[in-house]
Amino acid sequence: MLEARQLSFHFSPDAPLFDSISLTLNAGQWVGLSGDSGAGKSTLGKLLAGYLAPFEGEVSLDGKALPKSGIQPVQRLPQSPELAVNPRWRVGKILREAWTPTETQCQAFGVQPSWLSRFPQSLSGGELQRVCVLRALVPKVRFLIADEISTMLDPITQLELWQALKQEAEQRQLGVLVISHDNALLERLCPQRLHLSGSQLTPW
């Protein structure tokens, strides 16, 4: 269980982004997070994945703090895959950085074998996004923070990505926090939905 207790965070002291908000994410649970631009959705995602430390409160995984090193059990999937890969590595090396996905998994996510010898700049945003999602599904991963991962995809590619992820998450009982502007998408994917506004988290 991924648990955030009484988190407070701000970038400038006179404008607090959150004020003691709490959130739990169980294994196998899909939670949607919506909110206006600048409400702090991505920052909350970064706090949960351990990219940022909260000023007050704590994030814990099964009652323990997130590990300081090694493979992180909470993986954050960023909006722009171009900024999350090493431009000097070939796609194959990027994909296998932490683990080697099986052929069936590659197929489910639509990752073509011919991409592996290419550089990431030669793939389109949608293609690279699929590589990045598959890369994060290390055997040790327990929770995913999907931060607007399908915004720049066309409807069919978006659907394929979510179907593959849904199947994988169900098999391995991964908890997923889906951050998106798209309410229709959240409604389809997540039984539970939260809305972040005015530094408070409310059920939607």
Add this chain to the structure above:
Amino acid sequence: MLTINRLSLQLPLYVSWWKREWATCLNEFSLTFCSGEVHGVVGASGAGKSLLAYAIMGLLPTAARLNGQLAYQGKPLDEARQRQLRGRELALIPQSLNALDPLARTKRQVAWAAQRAGQSSRHALQSAQRALDHYQLDARAQQAYAHELSGGMARRVLTAMAHVSQARLVIADEPTVGLDPLQRQRVLDALRGLADQGKTVILITHDLRHALPIADRVTIMRDGQQVETASARAFHGSGASLASAYARALWLALPDNGFLSHAVSQAQPTEQEITVA
């Protein structure tokens, strides 16, 4: 208004230093755009949507091989005519925010667009002011340099530039990326308004759902080919009035429609690699 007849476009692809292959980006593409309509052009990334816009504007790389005819208002649209009409009759709202001049303030830059369309410099500053006010860019944003603007603001500046040019054909290449719902609606409404004044608006986007309410017709593109051109009204219910399977799959893949319950095999998974000629 604008007729595209069997347009084919090939771009060189260097396999190694000396070996060159031609990638077909547009394949025998034919389409007519009418005045007073918003024509949505929708397709996956890599379908050739932006290249179509560049071909109309005459902004393709010099190495490109272009075949077929373009005609604007009944007369062929060749390179010289494109150069003459660009910024006057034809306007492009580019996808990349790098299109803004990094060394000019916002208002000055929009005024340039108005001047290019034939306005006097004093008049141009006034219409720039009006257009920027219309897109809710405050005095601070009007005096800002491009790097000081947020992505959404920069996109509205680009839209304002097309607005002041008084062009009769406006091509908007992904004008709503990175805008919040309110701003997106404002930009789309502005494009609809241009069409209602009798102009032609080509709306290039992958966001079928938000294009539909303002579009009259929608063309679905795939791998540089036209899959289907349908009235925006054809996209409803189960998509039974759409002729092609791909257009139907695209429609049903939207979160408001079938989404997860909809089998992907029907969608004929897109092989997005460019076919090498």
